[in-house]
Amino acid sequence: MSRERDPEADPHAMEPEDMSPEAVSRRKLLKIGVGVLGGGLGLVPIVPALGYLVHPLRLQAGEAGAMLAAGRRSAFGKVPVRVDLYADQRDAWSRESNVKVGSCWVHEQDGKLQALSTRCPHLGCSVDFDAKENAFKCPCHRSAFDLTGKRQEGPAPRSMDTLELKEANGLVTIRYQRFRQGVPGKEPV
């Protein structure tokens, strides 16, 4: 180690370290001190950061989980109609009214209205209605479902997800929900 050094502050080479028992134990103490204090300093931002970063776990679906207006009963028949559902939404710090929260297919099934979420239970692509074949088809991975939403073919692990639907005074309301993807059972997220 021959480095050019400041002539004024020339430290020369270091003296061999003092190896007396006191000096050794003192150095050990200092090393422990550095470890403890240094570790403590690291914890200062880390500990609060844990709660801070997992904050999203505490968030819940707001009004989006309520019964949302879908239209008049007379607008729906045997052919599936795609309905967009709107709700007032809280998104972190913002509050927006009338935001599209999702959509579903609505049609009559044995005289009763049924709502099927457009989200494919496989990986969440938006399922289309194929009028020619009278079936629902996912454009991503070729999952196909019959008019009742029952899985016919493709990688989807279950049938299309039905949504809660109510009729009152000639008006239709639907509760929009999302379900876990890629699993055989229908579990709300």
Add this chain to the structure above:
Amino acid sequence: MKKIITWLTGRTGLDVAISSALTEPVPGGARWQYVFGSVLTFLFMQQVVLGILLAFYYSPSASQAWASTAYMNDQVAAGWFLRGLHHNGSSAMVIVVVLHLLQVVWAGAYRAPREVNWWTGLAMGGLVLAFALTGYLLPWDQKGYWATQVATGIMGSLPGGDPLKQVIQGGPEYGSLTITRFFSLHVFVLPLVLGGLLAAHIALFRRHGVTPPANLNDAELKRKTQPFWPNQLFLDVAAMAICAAVMIVMTFRTHGAELFAPADPASNFVARPEWYFLFLYQLLKYFEGPLQIVATVLLPGAVAVTLFAFPWVDRATSRRPSARWPALMVVGGLMAAVTALTALALVEDAHNESYQKGLKLAEEESTRARKLALEGVPPAGGIAVFDNDPKEKARKLFKEHCSTCHTIEGRGGQEAPSFDDYNSRDWLFALIRDPHSKRFFGGTKGHKDMKAVPAVASAVTEATAGAAVPDDQLRAVVEYVLSLEGPDAGPTDAAMVAKGKALWNGTVECTSCHEVEAGKSDTGPTLAGRGTVAWITRIIRNSSEEDLFGDTAEMPKFADKLKPEEIKALAEFIFSQRGVKPAAP
């Protein structure tokens, strides 16, 4: 474990790197006065970590910045603490930079061969201030917005500074581009530049070593030499811990950093810079008009040049402080001037009543805004948070449904009575005196039945009430009318009420049209409970009810147009106008 370490070090040379970083002889031994550089490095790294954490929730846009900061600060667990620590970190850095500079000057460590080290240090000191300036604006709150306006304003006032200002603030005015630019500078450009300079600074420091006390000779230095690890590092880490402890205490004491109301370009906020810029702010007060450049550029520039040239300003042949007193005096004088200016600024503000008042208002506004933000901020962001205020909602409703005919807060139509200072004694007095003035029923098509009440007999005509009523008598009538409102009217003068009641039944002849008991009705509105929120609500719902305006009512019925809670909000808003006088247009 040992095997893994051997494997890793054999391939990376990590052990050599670490030991060469730690094995550094400290001639003359470890000392407290060497800790400042390490503390600054620690502070910088902590700021980086905290800054990254803040970026998890912060959104750099003119519409989102305030809302996201308020959310992080008031709704996310520990958000206030991390943001507060980041805020206090900037103050801590400024303080430690000054201490470091003073130590370097005292030790003469700027002298040959450490000039480049000195310059990189000065440059980093400037960067710390640039960090503070750019970071300050990011919450897009009143204080950040207005304090930064001053800084960019100074830039624009320089000869040829306008294009520079426009480029930095991203346009002729503050807006979306201002915040993306400041964000980019604060979060990417400045840290990278500072990191580079810091690496050079440390490398140069390692090349030249510490600057030990000048009064120790070589032999003594050598005898007292201690290793950096662990002797000096322990002191360094202990100093960092003290610094961190102070910052944590400060953060808890103030519950984090302040966050004022969202930036409002139309407001008149009492702008003050952060404490470490107060001396520059104070300096500005002494140089007016064309001389302003002295305070903004020439003096600070001269100081900067002096500091950069310091290795040559100091002509002493020895490094001992006693031999360098002229150089030390320069820095000492500078520090004294900065301290004095800062103190002056603080004292002046402490005695400035309008500033204190403005600050108090600003704090109330901040509390209100942050409370409203808990409900979520509308998409427009920033000051749109005030739309959450029920009063603001009512004001909007009023503007939409009522202001074509009625005036409130100095704005609106004159087709129907004005609600400015509604139902106050003065308002009632003026109404009874002359119901047909534009301020009251003058703009309506009907409502001609009520007769004006002149003050002097000579003004009595066919079209007016039968007898003149002097001001003091009319005041008594007003007091009586007010008493009919009930407790909501506030305290009334019983003697005046009694006098007014007598006049009411007698001279002024009000009884011929107005009933004063609930449940009865006459040609004019029944006055029991008149002016209360409930009464105003009934008027808004349907003013043509028998005991209100009956068949002379012209106002649309809002019972079917607005929701009950909207009508109630409107009624409360109108009721609250008593005592509110609009500013002269």
